[in-house]
Amino acid sequence: MAETIQFETWQIWAVILGLGLGTYAIRLSFLGLIGNRPLPPMLLRVLRYTPMAVIPGLVAPAVVWPAATGGEADPARMIAALVTVVVGIVTRKTLWALAAGIATLVLALWLLG
Amino acid sequence: MPTAFRATFLLGMRAALPFVAMIVPFGALFGVIAAAQGLTLFQALAFSFVVVAGASQFAALQLMQAGAPLLVVILTATAVNLRMAMYSVAMTPHFGKAPFWQRALVAYMLIDQSYLLSAAQFERTPEWTLTEKLGYYFGTVLLLCGLWYLATWFGVAFGSMMPEDMAFDFIVPVTFLAMIAPMILTRAQMAAAAMSAGVALALWWMPYSSGLLLAALAAMATGAAVEIYEERRLG
Numbered sequence: 001m002a003e004t005i006q007f008e009t010w011q012i013w014a015v016i017l018g019l020g021l022g023t024y025a026i027r028l029s030f031l032g033l034i035g036n037r038p039l040p041p042m043l044l045r046v047l048r049y050t051p052m053a054v055i056p057g058l059v060a061p062a063v064v065w066p067a068a069t070g071g072e073a074d075p076a077r078m079i080a081a082l083v084t085v086v087v088g089i090v091t092r093k094t095l096w097a098l099a100a101g102i103a104t105l106v107l108a109l110w111l112l113g
Numbered sequence: 114m115p116t117a118f119r120a121t122f123l124l125g126m127r128a129a130l131p132f133v134a135m136i137v138p139f140g141a142l143f144g145v146i147a148a149a150q151g152l153t154l155f156q157a158l159a160f161s162f163v164v165v166a167g168a169s170q171f172a173a174l175q176l177m178q179a180g181a182p183l184l185v186v187i188l189t190a191t192a193v194n195l196r197m198a199m200y201s202v203a204m205t206p207h208f209g210k211a212p213f214w215q216r217a218l219v220a221y222m223l224i225d226q227s228y229l230l231s232a233a234q235f236e237r238t239p240e241w242t243l244t245e246k247l248g249y250y251f252g253t254v255l256l257l258c259g260l261w262y263l264a265t266w267f268g269v270a271f272g273s274m275m276p277e278d279m280a281f282d283f284i285v286p287v288t289f290l291a292m293i294a295p296m297i298l299t300r301a302q303m304a305a306a307a308m309s310a311g312v313a314l315a316l317w318w319m320p321y322s323s324g325l326l327l328a329a330l331a332a333m334a335t336g337a338a339v340e341i342y343e344e345r346r347l348g
Contacts, residue, residue: 004151005177012156015173015186020163022191028220030201031208039202042337049336050195050329051168052305055293057313057328058172058189059286064314067179068282077283084287088294095138097291105287109280 076108118248121241125230125252132226132257139167140261142288144268146171149281150178154269161265165224165258168292169193175285181322189322192329200228207235207246219250227254300343305336 005012063081065071084101091097140161147157160170173190181189200223208219230253235246297303309332316324 004149005174006180007177007183011183012152012177013159014183015177015190016156016159016163018183018187019169019173019190022187023164023166023169023194023197024220026191026194026197027201027223028217029198030205031216031220031223032213034205044199044202045337045340046333047196047199049302049305049333051193052293052296052302052336053309053329053332054172054189054193054325055168055289055309056306057309057325057332058175059289059293060310060313061317062175062179062283062286065317066283068280077280077286080283080287081290084290085294088291089297092295094291094295095135097294098138098288101287101291102284105280105283 076105076112079108080105115244117242117244121245121248122252125234125249125254126256127252128230128234129226129253129257133260136226136257136260137264139288140264141268141271142284143167143170143174144265144270145272145275146174146268146281146285147265148269148272149275150174152269154266157265157269158262161262165221165261166194166197167261168289171285171288175289176322178282178285179322185322185326189325189329192326197223197228200225203228203232204250207231208243208250210243211247215247219247222251222254222258224254224257226257299340301336301339304339305332308332308335 007015059081063078064073066074066077068074069077080101083104084097087100088094088097143161144157147160148154152160160173164170164173169190172193173186176186176189201220204219204223208216211219227250231246231250234249235241238245241249293306297306309328312328312331313325316327318324319327
């Protein structure tokens, strides 16, 4: 079920180097180049929400239309996603949420799949 | 190594120990998924060496598997790391006077944990010298970075022994949900997350996964707007 990436070798390296350079530029921005200068409060506010703004949008289509089932909604994957979120919110522990989510996924696929 | 550096280095390393339990499984999981998706050991290790940012590495794998175009993969995965600009701002008053090569090294290892631990510690001990601060900072992060590379290597080696029919396609989404759910603490974060998921689903028909970038922009604006609204309401 593990679908391999269709990318060419050079494209994989382009992702590694592009993402690496972009991330390093962000990290070095103020430390190395801009120096000690206050940021506009509005920009700080927006930056604070970047993980929360990108990751749910990345996950939602994979939960609703998983590629592995040809885009068909899949109860096992939906249940696993729900359990992960609930355990994460209740325990506030990423590792617990991850363990519960993977266990549910394996169990639900075995029972329903 | 100067004594001052070594003393705070050890302090930093001790402070970072609880994060080992987090870094090792995530690095290993990255290795397992990378191998399952057909990356070579060298490519997976290069990811962890060059990028050193777990969430964006998983995002890149997810987008590559979904067949997103090269530029979208790079831009979206990089966007996950935009928060690090804040960390760079926060560390500048402490390390601004260090030579450039030291600041370049600090930047390479600027991860969530080194920022969080150092920012909190430097607030408690503002009298520390530059050397002491550098010692603490590298103490928090050298061990974690080393384990990140090692765990990736272990994951790739271990992943090749995993059964073929594991639902690897869905382990990345579950990993993301596990990272994000404990972070939802305020109404603004909840609104940003809901907006991101909602817009991404509504715009999924758009070409080249460009709907996701629009969803991210809408969610950032929503988070900031709700935060301002709440501040005004509470006065």
